[in-house]
Amino acid sequence: MKRIFNIFALCLFSAWCLLLCGCSVQKEIGNQAVITGLYLDYSLPAQQFEIAAEIADFKGYEKNSSLSTKWVSAGGQTLSEALFRLQKNVPQTIYFSHAKILILGPGFQAVSPQHTISFFLNYNGINSDILLCTSNANKEELTSIKKQNFSTEIYDALQLGNRKSSQLYRLFNSQKNFWLLPEISILENEACKISTSVFINGIYAKTLQNRQELIYLLSTQGIQNQHYSTENFDLFIKEGKSAVQDDQNRLLITCRLMAEISDTHGIIHAEQLTREAENQLKQKLTAQAVSFYNELKEDGKLKLFFNETYSQEPEFQFDITIMKSQFQKEESDS
């Protein structure tokens, strides 16, 4: 009797396992359309989502050859509908988990992408560490790119630039009121230029160019471990913080930086290195800060970036400490 009960219990447990964990969800790896990257855009006039997926084609893929890919696209009134139609356009089951980047199209400059991020974060199968970026290219421009495995190339470039902060789950869990997303511009020769777009409170604010990102971060939250080049020096900024002093007479933004010299261009006497690097860094940063401020002022976006109670023109002051680096020690020894 006990044996019969044991066999019955085992059968019941096995059936339970089958139901819960399921052979119904089995999917052979060879029958999957592996997506390497996603593009998403929203057309405000048509109120329609446009989705494009870069799908890996494994035929002919060998160890040393690069992966060939193709773009497949679909549209829909909702994101679910767009994804459903995308699946209809692909013979195999779409597999999202290895998708590396999610590119938001220019439509999201007009509409907040917050709901989209939330949707993908909860969407079964999408990795929450997918990198989010923006692009000014529309779907047609992107899908007509002849370059194979475009998403992986972009992903690798973003990884090199240490853009992990734009991962989906990091953005969603971020306590900050702004997001800095990498922005990809597709050039005529199909190469890419990566800049940074700023979303404040979920709304697109501005695309930052040429180290404006550094000035912005420095004046808002501080920076760490950044490379910066001046006329004669490659510098490594270890840490930078800012403080705002708002008197009746003047608005002073003081930035304190600790940096060290990585390399020099041109011949400078060893004793003058530190002073010269300090001067060059101070001059360049001040010029960039003033230029950035003026640009924001011209665009009428000052309030988005700086506290609106600031009524006066800010004065930027940089206190720079150049620490003795390994490079300088070697120079002085020689």
Add this chain to the structure above:
Amino acid sequence: MKFSSNLQENFDNFQNIFRDNCMIVFRYLENAYDTQLKAVAVFADGLVGASLVNDYVVKPFVANAQIYKQEDKLMFAKNSVLQSNDIVIVTDYDDCIKRLFSGDVIFFLEGYDSPLAVNARFPATRSISEPENEKALKGPREGFCELILFNTALLMRRLKNDHLKLESFTLGNRTRTPVVMAYIEGVCHPDLVKQIRTQLKKINTDSITDTNQIAELLKAKPYSPFKTTGSTERPDVVANKLLEGRIAIIADGTPQVITVPFLFNEYFQSTDDYSINFYFGTVSRLLRYLSFLISLFLPALYVACVKFQHEILPEKLLYSISASRVSVPLSATMELVVFLLFFEIIREASTRTPSVIGQTLSIAGALILGQTAVEANFISVPAIIIVAISGLCSNVLPQMKGAMILLRFGILWLSSLIGIYGVILGGAAVIIHLADITVSQTSYLNEMLPSTKGAWMDIYIRGPYQFLKQKKDYLSKEN
């Protein structure tokens, strides 16, 4: 059957019994000084030495000038005429037959109803050589042979100790195989000795030709794929097991000696571990544990990753597996099952064939089956790698080979149904089963979770010799 005091009657009876056995020789003898004093020597040709029969029995009896004068001729023949070192009076018929087939000469004397059994054994066996399946890089090269006398001698040479006990049994109603139970008194737990002794006495079977039969009859869980008795051909291993407090069972006709109890961790121990530096011994032992896990779970994990949990795979590996599986018609499970079976067939074939052909066979099998199957898109390259690694790892633990093959397929089946949960379920089932086995009142996993300080020194690692405990606490109470 009872013996008669009439020589002719005994002679006729034996001739009748062995009428169809051409190897039983009857030698009719008369004393030269009294031709009325007659005797018959019966022996099995091949089991006795011809010259020994002549020197021990024929010559001394025929040429003896005193025996016919004696009142008790049988006792005189036993003590003063026949020359062997071992002569006994046999009263029991079964004992007589057993001795005849052990190489004794049965000597019937006119007027006596009890024959003498004269030891004239000439053991025909192979010489002591290194066991083929348990070769050690270092350490002793001796191995057991098929003759129980040699085997017990090899053991006694290693344990020159008056506490070494060798209890004799005869198992098999028809084969009457001599079996010896060896243990060290004071080291081995008396209850264990009593239990095994009782179990051996209870064995009621027609034939015992191999110790594996005894092992199966002693098995705690008859349907378990895991062994509960150890098996070795090495006297040094048996000596060490006896010193740990275990019991060895030696049977005539087989070089395999079994040791009881056998616990799970013993699968991972090897003689070589103790012949080399403890660092290398530890590495070897850890590799064996790793091989066990790989052999058992790798095919199942592969199937789980390929069929269910693709997310586990790193990007490049996913691409590589996907690319290799694009043109393969079989499902991941089927290709693994088919090729694991092929692997086992190749292994079985190369084991059964002579060594030179066996090597060629395994190379041909690997090349032809592997390479051409991949070229023909019959199997993917990753599956070949998985089968090869898994098969290779199972060879690291030859004693567990059967269990691993069986369990590997079981876990693979579970994995193909429910993915990684199946692997976990299979692993849990194996652990539960192992924990459920009790060997001689000791848990099968007893040593895997050592409770005493320092006991782990010889389980997961091979600790320095000074820290190793020779005697196992759970096997011994007395010192």
